[in-house]
Amino acid sequence: MGATTTKIVAVTGNQAVAEALRQLNPDVMPAYPITPSTGIMESFTKFVSDGKVDTETILVESEHSAMSACIGASAAGGRVATATSAQGLALMWEMLHIASGYRLPILMALVNRALSAPLNIHGDHSDGMGMRDCSWIQLFSENAQEAYDNTIMAYRIAEHKDVRLPIAVNMDGFIISHSIESMTFIPDAEVKKFVGDYIAIDPLLDIDHPKSIGALVLPDYYMEHKRAQHEAMLNAKKVISDVSAEFARLFGRTYDLFESYRLEDAEVVLVALNSAAGTIKDEVDRYREKGVKAGLLKPRVFRPFPYEEVGAALKNAKAVCVMDRADSYGGYGPLFMEIASAVQPHRGPVLFNKVYGLGGRDLMPLDVDQLIDETIEVAKTGKAKMIKEYITVRN
Amino acid sequence: MAEMIEIRWHGRGGQGTVTAAKVLADACLSGGRNVQAFPEYGPERAGAPLRAYNRVSEKILRMHCPVLNPGVVAVVDATLLDAINVAEGAKDDAVFIINTGKDPKDVRLKLKVKPTQKVFTVDASKIAVETIGRNMPNSCMLGAVNRATGIVGMDVLLDDVKGSFGKKFAQKIIDGNLAAVKRGYEEVKEG
Known part of the structure; x- marks a missing residue:
């Protein structure tokens, strides 16, 4: 420093x-x-x-x-x-x-x-x-x-x-x-x-x-x-x-193309941009204490998107939940599309996509817990029930 | 002190509740603590119920979401007690500080708080009129909250009130607010 x-x-x-x-x-x-x-x-x-x-x-x-x-x-x-x-x-x-x-x-x-x-x-x-x-x-x-x-x-x-x-x-x-x-x-x-x-x-x-x-x-x-x-x-x-x-x-403050939070040996990974990442880090810590190998990947640079680096960081995960705070209606969320492209050259993890927080809807720690739980399940079964879904939304 | 203190403020638009949360955050920076202060934004109208939050922690604060389980609940406007459940989600050992002339025991009954929760009252509106000249109860509430929680040294809090009001207001208003903080600290009652 x-x-x-x-x-x-x-x-x-x-x-x-x-x-x-x-x-x-x-x-x-x-x-x-x-x-x-x-x-x-x-x-x-x-x-x-x-x-x-x-x-x-x-x-x-x-x-x-x-x-x-x-x-x-x-x-x-x-x-x-x-x-x-x-x-x-x-x-x-x-x-x-x-x-x-x-x-x-x-x-x-x-x-x-x-x-x-x-x-x-x-x-x-x-x-x-x-x-x-x-x-x-x-x-x-x-x-x-x-x-x-x-x-x-x-x-x-x-x-x-x-x-x-x-x-x-x-x-x-x-x-x-x-x-x-x-x-x-x-x-x-x-x-x-x-x-x-x-x-x-x-x-x-x-x-x-x-x-x-x-x-x-x-x-x-x-x-x-x-x-x-x-x-x-x-x-x-x-x-x-x-x-x-x-x-x-x-x-003295280190920044990379993306932030890897407890990602090294993570089997269950969440991907999110901006402020949600902070809330997720706290929950990742809680799951780590319970013995779950959870981690977070937080892109900092969205354009140019660091495909090779992100792909390498995610290739050993079992399941990855990509969280989008925006939607491409009728398509996958924009962040999901990038992560899918990044992981594509590898045999890689099972990916699925959650749309959250539109229009400022809060993302609470319990919502993150539900996502981690679902990602654990996907890691176990190797299958995502739905590839893309809205969370914290009325039916 | 607990590792992290979470405060929920209830007020009405125009009472300086958000300012109170901001001043408290600034004061709590002392000793290298980490702070957050943020209001809930809706359609902003004078008189409309609003909430604001504080987090104060020895550790880095990473979460970005409202406080669901406050350890401290500050009610800047007592008419809110009839409008909303200010005790919602409060921790078992939560501390309530209410701006009212009523005895804390009466408020305790009305709020139906748990025996493990503490209730403090202070007539912040009356004190504000006497010190500042109008019903702006936020500074007085800051003093009362500080007495009930011991979250920060009074000298630091007073310095911060002086600092944040000093940019905008005349000396008379600053002095009035400082007096309100002190009286809130001295006159708040537990029951």
Whole structure:
């Protein structure tokens, strides 16, 4: 661990991310605030008013405009960030592809929230999963500390010359964004040193070297652009690992492409993103005390998805319950589809899929226990009764 | 002290219940403890019943779900006793702290608490009017909760109340709140 002196604070997830953004001091921050991410902009605009950042905030008339302004500012050569949730992200969708297609390293704080209808402001992963194919790097965070740390690492990943892609840092709406938890901040000077200055590649404002962005590309070159994006995304895996390793060296908190919790010898495994993972860890411990070889795999990096590594981590398990806080209606849950692809080359465990927590429905320790019990049963029989099922839902 | 303390707050929108949970979390950071404070969010309206929660633990807090079996139940508005079952799921040795002018023995009968559970009462609304000038019972409840649970040193709690109110309010309001915390601590009764 480095010589970091850190103070323990009690803050909400939104305050934690706002603090990271203050330390990152982006050049431009366009946003159209929406619940539950509003708190980030509330705190951040206060930093702007108090002169604590040099950032120019642009308060626009819609999220589509917010992302458009991000794209313009980033193409001009600035370091750019925004924050949004749910419908806001949905309205950005068209522009999300422009941001990644232009290879602009924009940072988005995405506070995960259910999509309407029915109208619901609470936390689930429907919004994040909806940007899966937009060529944005997607990091997921269990708690305020992870959301803060992921945000601090984000520009280093997105701006890397082998990557140059936008990045979204996810955390659960309300459950994390509005809950106060103890965590530690890294001192300003150390963040500044870690993140470094941004030297934009081919910025529009370099008027001595004029260039155009957004040219028409017909069938003769479109595919080359898209394959380059895919390769950049594959490169991001190593960059994320390298940046995370440096972060761990300096600040003492270790992050991988995914977190393996008591997974080494686990026979019965749950897979889940974000805040649910914390509740699951407590229950995994309880089952371990009873002699059950339970474990958890918590993906941190959803795009690029670390298929080989996840496959290797799960191949010796007997049964794996993949928990989705979003659905692909008429298909399997989005996380299940990734895990199935990861495990596919191996003889591997029996997989099944549970959809939970939509629209902010609580996942209680007893719900986790039921899932572990069912996974034990599947491990014993080698068969899942139903491959995909909703839990904690009325019939 | 137990390894983990779980508190459930019952209040009505506009009484500062969520703020009380937040201030308590901040104060409990002392001694390197881990804390959580989170409200249950519904349609937010002044006067509507709401719940907020605290967890305080020597160990890292990982679970992210409401408290089902609180060891401490703080009721910031006594009219809630007629509206909801505030004793639901409370631990056998739970401590109840109620904002009411009534004797703890009367409240004990009304709540039908178990003999192993403790009931404390304090007239936080009256104290709030006398100290702050209006019925904002949260600071007084903080003092009472602290007396009943001994969760944190009073000096630390007072410092935190000063710190969190100091950003927003005039000195007179801060002094009123500090007086309310102290009186809540001194005047809460067990029965």
